[in-house]
Amino acid sequence: MQRILLAVPDLTGNEARYLRECVTSNFVSSVGPFVDRFESMVAEASGAGVAVAVSSGTCGLHVALLALGVGPGDLVIVPSLTFIASANAVAHCGATPWLVDVEADSWNLDPVVLADCLAKETHLRDNGLVHRATGKRVAAIMAVHSLGLPANMEAILGVARPLGVPVIADAAAALGASHQGRLVGDLGADLSVFSFNGNKTITCGGGGAVVGNDEKLLGLVRHLTTTARLGNGYDHDRVGFNYRMTNLQAAVGCAQLERLERLVAAKRRIRTRYDQAFADLHHQIMPFPNPPGSDGACWFSGCVVLSADLEKVDQLRAGLQQAGIDARPFWKPIHLQLPYRDAPKTLQPVSEQLWSRVVTLPCASGLTQEDQDRVIFAVRALL
Ligand SMILES: *Cc1c(COP(=O)(O)O)cnc(C)c1O
Numbered sequence: 407m408q409r410i411l412l413a414v415p416d417l418t419g420n421e422a423r424y425l426r427e428c429v430t431s432n433f434v435s436s437v438g439p440f441v442d443r444f445e446s447m448v449a450e451a452s453g454a455g456v457a458v459a460v461s462s463g464t465c466g467l468h469v470a471l472l473a474l475g476v477g478p479g480d481l482v483i484v485p486s487l488t489f490i491a492s493a494n495a496v497a498h499c500g501a502t503p504w505l506v507d508v509e510a511d512s513w514n515l516d517p518v519v520l521a522d523c524l525a526k527e528t529h530l531r532d533n534g535l536v537h538r539a540t541g542k543r544v545a546a547i548m549a550v551h552s553l554g555l556p557a558n559m560e561a562i563l564g565v566a567r568p569l570g571v572p573v574i575a576d577a578a579a580a581l582g583a584s585h586q587g588r589l590v591g592d593l594g595a596d597l598s599v600f601s602f603n604g605n606k607t608i609t610c611g612g613g614g615a616v617v618g619n620d621e622k623l624l625g626l627v628r629h630l631t632t633t634a635r636l637g638n639g640y641d642h643d644r645v646g647f648n649y650r651m652t653n654l655q656a657a658v659g660c661a662q663l664e665r666l667e668r669l670v671a672a673k674r675r676i677r678t679r680y681d682q683a684f685a686d687l688h689h690q691i692m693p694f695p696n697p698p699g700s701d702g703a704c705w706f707s708g709c710v711v712l713s714a715d716l717e718k719v720d721q722l723r724a725g726l727q728q729a730g731i732d733a734r735p736f737w738k739p740i741h742l743q744l745p746y747r748d749a750p751k752t753l754q755p756v757s758e759q760l761w762s763r764v765v766t767l768p769c770a771s772g773l774t775q776e777d778q779d780r781v782i783f784a785v786r787a788l789l
Contacts, residue, residue, distance in 0.1 A: 410777045412732040413605045414770040419665050424657035438653025440660050447663040451581055453589025454617035456624040459651035460631055463578045463601025466614035467495030469630045469649060470597040471546060473623055474572040476501050480545035481537055485515040486739040487757040488550045492576045493740045501545060505741045505751035512695050513552045513760060517561035523752050535569050546572045551580035551590060554703025555695060559593040572596045579606050579705035582670035586699050591617040607669050607705055608662045610655035672771040673704040676778060680707050680767060683782040690789050708766035722765055725788040731781050736764035
């Protein structure tokens with residue numbers, strides 16, 4: 407029997423045709439018609455005014471943080487339960503992540519813990535919000551829309567705005583998501599960043615985009631991604647980056663975005679089917695979060711094992727792997743990662759509980775009902 411993989415790109419649209427167009431027209435680099443088209447498509451799909459295409463989500467986060475003024479010696483609030491790239495982007499700026507726990511209902515940055523730790527551990531000074539223990543400035547708050555589910559932006563902005571701290575959203579896998587009818591790039595963050603890595607719902611092979619509504623800020627992002635070049639000569643006004651997306655990547659991205667709704671609908675269908683199939687097992691496993699008001703992009707699906715015995719989690723993952731089913735662990739929280747062990751942090755009960763208990767299950771947009779039934783049967787048998 408064939409292995410059922412966790413995530414597989416669906417390249418059955420115009421991908422090959424658009425790539426051939428790049429080759430025949432010689433537009434393969436970072437200038438080309440597909441890059442412009444991709445940027446307008448991302449802006450429209452995300453509900454933001456402007457989009458800047460970049461070479462990866464990590465690069466997008468890096469320049470977005472720089473554009474918001476994050477620099478050496480600063481702190482940036484980051485939820486601990488995220489992919490390590492969120493924290494790495496902060497470190498690339500010479501700053502340090504301040505790790506805050508997530509909430510159990512959404513797996514996203516907990517606004518109550520955030521407000522509490524800022525109230526207790528910071529004070530407002532002339533240069534901004536300062537962390538008392540280290541004297542470092544809190545230069546930004548990064549919300550992460552984990553697995554494509556929007557973070558509680560209203561509450562996070564409610565904490566950040568009065569303190570004058572900018573908010574960036576790591577929306578890596580969230581294109582297609584919305585909250586109370588508003589698209590994910592229009593939820594109030596100063597800048598939001600998407601990833602189009604190979605394992606995301608929409609892929610360019612690799613790639614990313616920074617979106618927002620402040621044209622000047624997005625102009626700065628664009629400037630930073632293009633070696634901070636002024637005009638057509640070789641004048642550069644600061645240390646910039648070569649972070650632009652190529653026309654080849656954008657060609658694939660355009661073909662993918664033409665099918666955004668269908669691909670995200672497939673992801674949601676897979677999620678709902680798992681949740682319904684496991685509904686009667688609620689004493690043993692819990693579904694991925696689905697808070698009211700939000701329409702997540704359902705990047706990954708799976709379950710959370712409730713048993714206090716962590717062996718049970720390993721047994722489930724191993725049993726599924728043996729049955730030819732790709733079942734995996736979830737992000738290890740950032741505060742447990744070697745490079746960030748000394749980073750300031752809140753208590754992390756939720757992140758730690760989730761990390762040790764999540765089992766991700768196959769959820770490629772092209773997963774057939776037969777294959778999903780095989781996964782469901784195997785999970786039920788193993789439990
Ligand atoms: C995928 C992902 C990234 C990184 O994006 P790349 O394009 O791989 O650099 C960052 N943050 C989160 C939450 C992600 O899921």
